[in-house]
Amino acid sequence: MDITFFSTKKYDRASFNAAIAQYPHINLRYLDCRLDATTAALATGADAVCAFVNDKLDAECIGQLAAVGIRLVLLRCAGFNQVDLAAASAHNLVVARVPAYAPEGVAEHAVGLILALNRKLCKAHARVRENNFSLENLQGFNLHGCTVGVVGTGKIGAAFARIMLGFGCNVLAHDPTPDSALTALGVNYVPLDALCRASRIVSLHCPLTPATRYLIDDAALSAMPAGVMLINTSRGGLVDTRAVIKHLKTGHLGYLGLDVYEEEAGLFFEDESDHILQDDVFARLQTFPNVLITGHQAFLTQEALANIAETSLANAESERQGIDCGNRVSAS
């Protein structure tokens, strides 16, 4: 089986090259460019493509992939909102993902954003490096005893909730499928509106679907208490960025920690330091002192990269042998 990789980075090559030895019947070819309808033909001659979060597998791209003989799409990530699954099924393309590669790592990054925002670590670091040891405006608040709302308690949200319970927080959660193990630990499931009203920190861990797009909009933000902290390490489209800017400008939104952004495709994962930023909304976000943005790096741990490579190749090997790999995703 020949697999063409898109959006490949040095760390992808390293982890897949380390894992490939166990798979003598699989060949890998790495491309740097993003996968979309304009680049799909570069997979000509391969049996499968391996794609990441900002590749754009819309109906047109899927059609092009099918036309050049691709039968398998391997997603080296958990989310699959970037794939038109109905089009994949119409073209008999199997789509497989890596459902859980290191949920704790993503949860820990969300906690890192909370701690850095709350205790103003970036500002403090910059000051100390300039021998400015003033503590003015570096005041934070105790996490112990504060109410944290977790939206989506699947693998990552559950890991996040457990960490926050460890901090001594009161944890509220919202999920159409509550997790009884979390309830037993003291997590209280409430409707989204009640979670927004009661939480000092709201952290998003649900997938991006048509139903969850702009789950956090002007109304949801208005319902949150003044000074609330919003954390999004899931998918950018869960949050209406323009509404967020409105609430940052009034001061109602006290802190914002983002690892994802709704227009991140084409921006994140690249070194754009020599270019003029064209996205005015993103540029405005960067002006607020209480906003901390990382470029979709929550997944990036040694353990996650190794698991992603191992699971993706195991998925490919099963499908090569005509066996359902167990990690397929399809339109429901």
Ligand code: NAD
């Ligand atoms: P998961 O499938 O284990 O859990 C998702 C949970 O969200 C489920 O329990 C589901 O019932 C719940 N959910 C669905 N709709 C909801 C709604 N409307 N409101 C509240 N909850 C809802 O997924 P996971 O592995 O925990 O990953 C969660 C998301 O994190 C992924 O979809 C992905 O987008 C994102 N992610 C981001 C990174 C990163 O590097 N930033 C890495 C991995 C995953």
